[in-house]
Amino acid sequence: MKKLQLLAVASEIFPLIKTGGLADVVGALPAALAHEDVKVRTVVPGYPSVMAALPKGKALRTFAEFFGGPAQLIAGKAAGLDILALDAPHLFGRPGNPYSGPDGRDWPDNWRRFAALSRITADIAMGALPGYRPDVVHAHDWQTGLTFAYMHFAGGRRPGTVMTIHNLAFQGQFSPDLFPLLGLPPEALGTDGVEYYGAIGYLKAGLHYADRITTVSPCYAAEIRTPEEGMGLDGLIRGRSGVMSGILNGIDVDEWNPETDRHLAAKFSATDVAPRALNKSALQSFLGLDQDATAPLFGIVTRLTWQKGLDLLLANVPNLLSQGAQLAVLGTGEPGIEGGFRAAAAANPGRIGCVIGYDEGLAHRVLAGSDAVLVPSRFEPCGLTQLYGLRYGAIPVVARVGGLSDTVIDANPAALGAGVATGLQFAPVTYEMMRVALERSIGLYRQPDIWNQLRANGMASDVSWRDPARRYAAMFREIAPAD
Numbered sequence: 001m002k003k004l005q006l007l008a009v010a011s012e013i014f015p016l017i018k019t020g021g022l023a024d025v026v027g028a029l030p031a032a033l034a035h036e037d038v039k040v041r042t043v044v045p046g047y048p049s050v051m052a053a054l055p056k057g058k059a060l061r062t063f064a065e066f067f068g069g070p071a072q073l074i075a076g077k078a079a080g081l082d083i084l085a086l087d088a089p090h091l092f093g094r095p096g097n098p099y100s101g102p103d104g105r106d107w108p109d110n111w112r113r114f115a116a117l118s119r120i121t122a123d124i125a126m127g128a129l130p131g132y133r134p135d136v137v138h139a140h141d142w143q144t145g146l147t148f149a150y151m152h153f154a155g156g157r158r159p160g161t162v163m164t165i166h167n168l169a170f171q172g173q174f175s176p177d178l179f180p181l182l183g184l185p186p187e188a189l190g191t192d193g194v195e196y197y198g199a200i201g202y203l204k205a206g207l208h209y210a211d212r213i214t215t216v217s218p219c220y221a222a223e224i225r226t227p228e229e230g231m232g233l234d235g236l237i238r239g240r241s242g243v244m245s246g247i248l249n250g251i252d253v254d255e256w257n258p259e260t261d262r263h264l265a266a267k268f269s270a271t272d273v274a275p276r277a278l279n280k281s282a283l284q285s286f287l288g289l290d291q292d293a294t295a296p297l298f299g300i301v302t303r304l305t306w307q308k309g310l311d312l313l314l315a316n317v318p319n320l321l322s323q324g325a326q327l328a329v330l331g332t333g334e335p336g337i338e339g340g341f342r343a344a345a346a347a348n349p350g351r352i353g354c355v356i357g358y359d360e361g362l363a364h365r366v367l368a369g370s371d372a373v374l375v376p377s378r379f380e381p382c383g384l385t386q387l388y389g390l391r392y393g394a395i396p397v398v399a400r401v402g403g404l405s406d407t408v409i410d411a412n413p414a415a416l417g418a419g420v421a422t423g424l425q426f427a428p429v430t431y432e433m434m435r436v437a438l439e440r441s442i443g444l445y446r447q448p449d450i451w452n453q454l455r456a457n458g459m460a461s462d463v464s465w466r467d468p469a470r471r472y473a474a475m476f477r478e479i480a481p482a483d
């Protein structure tokens, strides 16, 4: 089989820069695709954390002026990844969150930052680096959507193109007044181009010009064809449904391996699950929870946003506590939700433990120490924490939406009878249905035979990248130019 050269582009990549699952996926795909004879180079913005990881990086191109300032394209290896970083301090030399400033507001020049990222990627795709001709370009989310518009108007041999939607809630829409600054020809500004209801739509552009569109689960692929879930892009998505598919995310099973995880108080495995109890008591002690091995401990690790349905969990706190449960919360996000969990923890010492912040190691410890992981999202393109839960024996209790519905098998009587259940699902995503799901979970927790079976089934399920990587590789081969 011919080795395929894939040029990926994204605004996040684990472990160099991460705000959510996008980074995990972009960081894990190269190793997974290597097994399929696909060689990946990834273009990312040269944020401070990225540049710090490339001390021996080599400048492949230097620009006196690139979207408003000097820039270099730096090539280097970091954490096993082949990185091409756009080092442009005027655009990316800002520490912290990649999209917003210290006041939590989006940077006003995000249109320029991510147009620049897309432009450099398109230039590389079209042959700007001597000796490097990618077969396929894989762009992730709105920040990279203009790439395919630039490639479309460049002319010449063009690699195949795939646009992956990780979250339709983020579309990158900007004022049409900015159009002349993007360096696209006038004919690109139309509904048959980058225009989106009178604005410029970066994700829309990517979806319009891509050869193939994917999203991160089959169920989300179906949902976003509907006006209810399509967030205004459902018409375009329906029109392109012939080239669209859902490929479920995997997880990095080396990074997330309870047998070797250096973050844990005690390592464990599917065949030796007993030491898991030590992780529960370590988590209880770290969060100031009562040392109680018998209390069902629910964990959450998440961005604290409306998407994630956590207001419904806050409303359900009294129900959880009245049934003897404990809650471990790790998250950061909207101040109102952060405040809600802080207040709940302060009002219920010993029962609710809460860390507001971002902590990779603690995320591992919450998944290893909780009995169940809660993911009550209103919508969820894939979701990774329920996959980490399956692998770490924290039984997922999830909303039946998007990738959550594709990855968790509900413990209904039929699935229990067949011995295949791995967690609990609830729908619709309301206070009342969540209350019922929590009550069901606690009921099953108090029947150790069933609970242990759920855990064993989950820990035995394949959540690796093996199968998804095969699907991506097969698609890349279909669209690679023949030469």
Ligand code: ADP
Binding pocket: 019, 020, 021, 022, 024, 301, 302, 303, 330, 331, 332, 357, 358, 359, 360, 363, 382, 383, 384, 385, 386
């Ligand atoms: P999304 O990308 O919508 O945030 P996912 O479930 O796909 O949701 O991915 C979230 C990723 O971010 C997971 O790897 C999760 O462990 C991680 N994560 C989210 N919040 C935190 C946090 N506060 N601390 C550490 N890791 C977090």
Ligand code: GLC
Binding pocket: 020, 021, 022, 025, 166, 167, 216, 249, 380, 381, 382, 383, 384, 403
């Ligand atoms: C997005 C989605 C999440 C998905 C992740 C990685 O952030 O919200 O559901 O798992 O991307 O694809």
